[in-house]
Amino acid sequence: MKLILLGPPGAGKGTQAQRLVDKHGIVQLSTGDMLRAAVKAGSPVGMKAKDVMARGELVSDEIVVGIIEDRIAEPDCVNGFILDGFPRTVAQAEALDAMLGRHGLKLDAVIELKVDEDILIQRIETRVAEMKARGEAIRPDDNAAALHKRLEAYRAQTAPVAGYYASKGALHSVDGMAPIDQVTSDVAAILEA
Numbered sequence: 001m002k003l004i005l006l007g008p009p010g011a012g013k014g015t016q017a018q019r020l021v022d023k024h025g026i027v028q029l030s031t032g033d034m035l036r037a038a039v040k041a042g043s044p045v046g047m048k049a050k051d052v053m054a055r056g057e058l059v060s061d062e063i064v065v066g067i068i069e070d071r072i073a074e075p076d077c078v079n080g081f082i083l084d085g086f087p088r089t090v091a092q093a094e095a096l097d098a099m100l101g102r103h104g105l106k107l108d109a110v111i112e113l114k115v116d117e118d119i120l121i122q123r124i125e126t127r128v129a130e131m132k133a134r135g136e137a138i139r140p141d142d143n144a145a146a147l148h149k150r151l152e153a154y155r156a157q158t159a160p161v162a163g164y165y166a167s168k169g170a171l172h173s174v175d176g177m178a179p180i181d182q183v184t185s186d187v188a189a190i191l192e193a
């Protein structure tokens, strides 16, 4: 199964992706996680991405497309994957179509988690407070200024990606404001259809 989860920061993509991983035995490919790993490792990609990410802006399409193309060719992706945080621009979506075509792969579904914007800031603040309470490291972009930028980047660059898939008849929307288990069953219903 090959899926895309779309939605703004704080929409619950990570939570739902983890449940899909457990249920279907597929892998979660989060470009955010991969980029944070690259930053931590101090690789050339990480060095390019570090400051851009901390500001809450988007890393170049070229970098993330390259990362995803390498990753989907790895053996653990044979059962399928969930793309989380990618594609984040229409150019990335077009590059993904081309790369899937080259690998003879096809997406099963694109699922958008729809959430009111005012709730997002609140959710992320709660997440940060919980992580702090557990003594976990806070992401450098989980501060008010970067968060504002991330939402702005979402509106300007990523919201059009939903339109891109909608125009191909591939987009399914789920109410991301519903309780977590409800979102999970709404997603499951789409995948079973």
Ligand SMILES: Nc1ncnc2c1ncn2[C@@H]1O[C@H](COP(=O)(O)OP(=O)(O)O)[C@@H](O)[C@H]1O
Pocket (backbone or CB within 6 Å): 008, 009, 010, 031, 032, 033, 035, 052, 053, 054, 056, 057, 058, 059, 060, 061, 064, 084, 085, 086, 087, 088, 089, 092, 141, 150
């Ligand atoms: N597909 C992508 N294209 C460009 N930049 C990306 C992409 N995925 C992740 N990033 C970078 O990593 C940061 C964190 O991404 P992510 O972990 O998905 O966070 P969130 O969805 O909570 O904003 C983004 O703000 C951006 O700088």
